[in-house]
Amino acid sequence: MTVSERPNIGVYTNPSHALYIAPAEPAAENLAPAADEVIVHVVATGICGSDIHFQKHGQIGPTMVVREEHILGHESAGIVIAVGNDVTSLVAGDRVALEPGVPCYKCDQCLTGHYNGCPDVQFKSTPPVPGFLRRYVNHPARWCHKINDMPYELGALLEPLSVALFGVETAGVVLGDPVVICGAGPIGIVSALCARAAGAEPIVLTDIDQGRLDFAKSLVPSLRTVLVGRGETAEDTAEHIISAAGGIRPRVCLECTGVQSSLHAGIYSLCFRGVCHCIGVGASTQSIPFMILSVNEIEVKFQYRYANQWPKAIRLVNAGLLDGIEKIITHRFALEEAVTAFETSGNPKSGSVKVMILDSE
Incomplete structure (x- = not known):
């Protein structure tokens, strides 16, 4: 051609x-x-x-x-x-x-x-x-x-996969970590696949749309899901996250929405010295629950795109670890x-x- x-x-x-x-x-x-x-x-x-x-x-x-x-x-x-x-x-x-x-x-x-x-x-x-x-x-x-x-469509998915991989890596997810992922959009779902490949357990996924949660669970059957009710408080959502995880407070939150209420819910759910890693893009200025972060020594991290992920992403896809x-x-x-x-x-x-x-x- x-x-x-x-x-x-x-x-x-x-x-x-x-x-x-x-x-x-x-x-x-x-x-x-x-x-x-x-x-x-x-x-x-x-x-x-x-x-x-x-x-x-x-x-x-x-x-x-x-x-x-x-x-x-x-x-x-x-x-x-x-x-x-x-x-x-x-x-x-x-x-x-x-x-x-x-x-x-x-x-x-x-x-x-x-x-x-x-x-x-x-x-x-x-x-x-x-x-x-x-x-x-x-x-x-x-x-x-x-x-x-590799099919071209999978090749195109390497970009959002690199975002998710960078998030899992930067948040420090390790084998056996309880993880909550806020948001069941493409990045949230791919983050769930990556967290599963990294050995996280349990993994809780939240969203305001039951259809998206059901779709995510069809890809990762072991997911625990939480439907966020419109108008419910972030504290209520956090309790639902902990309950879905079997009473375990997550060590890591991968926040994939950029929405302030979702960020708060993820933070409220975390254990002492947990990590809240922000992947989603949201409003330019947002508030944080300062004292909850302080007394629980919760670390808040942020992510801008990715670096050094593409060869890793190709290896993982070719090895079938993200089927x-x-x-x-x-x-x-x-x-x-x-x-x-x-x-x-x-x-x-x-x-x-x-x-x-x-x-x-």
């Missing part, structure tokens, strides 16, 4: 929150890889909650703002169709998953291995850096991970149907968990 066989279209949003498909610039026939780049035909891209947030609200926090036409998407996998002159790790025909963050390689964060904190990172889909939701994209070979015969992860893909649409895909993903009544946009090879 050559890059001129089909037009390079992309999925755009703009400051008016319009979502549309248009030619991706530069035109496909004019694409040429830099010496350290490859051209990838993007075959599978998952829609992330941040994509929906950018499209519906035009920003995440005060700095990530859609100010002009902007291509979405950062959970992608595809096939290499051209390589730059200096690339030796990949050849045309290789199937790859695309790690979306390209750090500077020079700052203290990069040099100490924490490249997710690079102040100059070029993270695909975060304004103003265009994302992967287009037919062809140039990307540094260093950040293209070979997946061999069932592909089941979180509930809806599939062609690239030309991307507008409908976003409408489905952003509609709480659609029953979607992970929506995947696909382009034929």
Whole structure:
């Protein structure tokens, strides 16, 4: 396949929150890889909650703002169709998953291995850096991970899997840890799979939607679930978490919603010297139950994206330790149907968990 066989279209949003498909610039026939780049035909891209947030609200926090036409998407996998002159790790025909963050390689964060904190990172889909939701994209070979015969859809899931793996690692989950996971969205469900693979027991999952809890339990049958009643207090939810865990207070909370009441419930449920690790993205300013944290010596941690997770994620998937992860893909649409895909993903009544946009090879 050559890059001129089909037009390079992309999925755009703009400051008016319009979502549309248009030619991706530069035109496909004019694409040429830099010496350290490859051209990838993007075959599978998952829609992330941040994509929906950018499209519906035009920003995440005060700095990530859609100010002009902007291509979405950062959970992608595809096939290499051209390589730059200096690339030796990949050849045309290789199937790859695309790690979306390209750090500077020079700052203290990069040099100490924490490249997710690079102040100059070029993270695909975060304004103003265009994302992967287009037919062809140039990307540094260093950040293209070979997946061999792994299905493209699984390759696209490596991005949210890396988020969950980083959370489990940073929170310090170890064999036998009682864990509560707040939120049964894609990251919460994948975090449950990862916590199970790490040997956590028991694992309690909370959500406000019984359907999502049932879906998660179909993937991880040993899960204990808690349906959070609308209007109930965080203290009540915490007691339900402890009860679901058989009277055990969790040592670790993986908070995947970013919602203040959910954060409070997770904190209230923890044991002395427990860890509350915040993965979810929420309101810019939130309150915390300071004295509960203080007298119980609870550690609160935060996570920004991930670092050094993709090779690990590929090994775990290939080894079968995360069997069932592909089941979180509930809806599939062609690239030309991307507008409908976003409408489905952003509609709480659609029953979607992970929506995947696909382009034929």
